[in-house]
Amino acid sequence: MKPCMSTIGACDRPWPLALDAVRTAGFDAVEILMIPGWIHLDARTADPVLARSELAARGLSPVGLHAGGVDGTDEVRLAASLEYVRSAIAFAAAIEAPLVNINAMPVPAGTARDVRTAMRARAARGFAELLPACHAAGVGLTIENHHGFQIDTIEDYDALFALVPDPALGATVDTWHFTASGISPAEAVRALGARVRHVHVKDIGDPAAAPAHHELMRALAEVGFDGWLSAEVEVHTDDERRSAVACSRSWLDGLATIGAAS
Numbered sequence: 696m697k698p699c700m701s702t703i704g705a706c707d708r709p710w711p712l713a714l715d716a717v718r719t720a721g722f723d724a725v726e727i728l729m730i731p732g733w734i735h736l737d738a739r740t741a742d743p744v745l746a747r748s749e750l751a752a753r754g755l756s757p758v759g760l761h762a763g764g765v766d767g768t769d770e771v772r773l774a775a776s777l778e779y780v781r782s783a784i785a786f787a788a789a790i791e792a793p794l795v796n797i798n799a800m801p802v803p804a805g806t807a808r809d810v811r812t813a814m815r816a817r818a819a820r821g822f823a824e825l826l827p828a829c830h831a832a833g834v835g836l837t838i839e840n841h842h843g844f845q846i847d848t849i850e851d852y853d854a855l856f857a858l859v860p861d862p863a864l865g866a867t868v869d870t871w872h873f874t875a876s877g878i879s880p881a882e883a884v885r886a887l888g889a890r891v892r893h894v895h896v897k898d899i900g901d902p903a904a905a906p907a908h909h910e911l912m913r914a915l916a917e918v919g920f921d922g923w924l925s926a927e928v929e930v931h932t933d934d935e936r937r938s939a940v941a942c943s944r945s946w947l948d949g950l951a952t953i954g955a956a957s
Contacts, residue, residue: 696912696915696920696921696922696923696924696950696951696955697724697758697921697922697923697924697951698722698724698923698924698926698944698947698948698951699722699724699725699726699758699923699924699925699926700717700720700722700724700725700726700925700926700928700940700943700944701725701726701727701728701761701895701925701926701927701928702714702716702717702725702726702727702728702734702735703728703734703761703927703928703929704716704717704720704926704927704928704929704940704943705717705735705940706728706733706734709735710734710735710736710749711749713734713735714749714750714753714755715753716940717753717755718753718754718755720940720941720943720944721944721945722755722926722944723754723755723756724755724756724757724758724923725750725755725756725757725758726757726758726759726760726761726796726923726925727746727757727759727760727761727792728760728761729741729760729761729762729763729783729786730761730762730763731763731779736786738760738762738779738782738783738785738786739779739782741786743786743789743790744789746786746790747789747790747791750790757787757790757791757792758792758793758794758923758925759787759792759793759794759795759796759837759893759923759925760783760786760787760792760794760795760796761796761797761839762779762780762783762784762795762796762797763776763779763780763783763797763798764776764797764798764799764800764841764844765777765780765797765798765799765800765818765821765822765825766799766800766818766821766845767799767800767813767814767815767816767817767818767819767820767821767845768800768814768817769817770817772800773817773818773820773821776800776821777821777824777825780795780797780825781825781828783795783797784825784828784829784832784834784836785828785832787832787834788832788833788834792834793833793834793835794834794835794836794837794892794893795829795834795835795836795837796837796838796839796867796893797822797836797837797838797839798838798839798840798841798844798846799814799815799818799838799841799844799845799846800818800844800845801843801844801845802814802843802844802845802847804843811845812854814845815845815846815851815854815855816854816858818845818846818855819854819855819858819859820858822836822838822855822859822864823858823859823861823864826859826861826863826864829863830863835863835865835892836863836864836865837864837865837866837867837892837893838852838855838864838865838866838867839866839867839868839869839872839893839895840852840866840867840868840869840872840873840876840883841869841872842871842872842875842876843876847872847876848876848878849878849882849883849886849887852866852883852886852887852890853886856890862889862890864890865890865891865892865893866887866890866891866892866893867892867893867894867895868880868883868884868887868891868893868894868895869894869895869897869927870894870895870896870897870898870907870908870911871895871897871898871927871929874907879907879910880907880908880910880911880914881907881910881911881913881914882914884911884914884915884917884918884920885914885917885918887918888918889918889919891915891918891920891922892922893922893923893925894911894915894920894922894923894924894925895925895927896908896924896925896926896927896947896950897927897928897929908950909950909953911950912950912951912953913953916955924947924950924951926940926943926944926946926947928940928943
């Protein structure tokens with residue numbers, strides 16, 4: 696298991712300074728946040744040649760892009776979201792990032808079960824439509840769980856993979872979002888098995904989260920996971936963020952040691 700850091704941990708800084716923060720934290724691999732309207736790069740307008748140069752100047756390898764979500768709410772939103780993710784797939788290929796990670800999109804509170812099921816099915820169709828572009832570009836595609844979104848629970852993943860059986864479609868396990876939905880991340884890993892291709896680790900430096908993360912590492916070892924553990928630092932204040940970023944490399948190294956010993 697290999698440690699990397701998402702630029703979400705430097706969301707208070709512009710793109711070049713975000714890369715500096717990743718390098719200063721001791722990482723040589725980075726996951727780039729490319730969610731439209733947020734940070735750090737927009738796949739439709741960013742220059743991949745310049746991005747490769749900026750990464751190389753800091754000795755950073757791009758292990759993946761987080762390209763937002765595919766929206767199964769309706770056909771119009773589905774088409775618009777797919778257009779952006781296709782741009783991200785092309786960008787990933789251009790900078791030699793091997794992975795594009797996406798999620799689905801929110802489900803409004805009070806949505807009827809049959810309507811939510813239709814949203815999930817529409818998102819699944821969108822994910823399937825992206826796979827040919829991924830195959831052609833040599834880029835992997837993973838779907839991340841997100842609390843309150845169209846792909847949230849193990850049941851959602853089961854339904855997704857029944858609709859899209861292509862084993863090229865993988866899962867990104869987000870520890871915080873599964874926990875927020877009342878699901879043990881380790882349980883999710885064991886249920887998803889070989890579909891787990893990427894992991895987002897939050898709660899960095901929180902001693903209360905240590906037992907759950909130890910069990911997570913054991914579960915990852917059980918399913919043969921040998922991918923990236925991506926530090927996603929999402930906290931409320933800049934001081935908290937800088938503190939968590941500073942300790943994230945040693946913290947992930949400690950988790951990887953647990954996984955290797957399992």
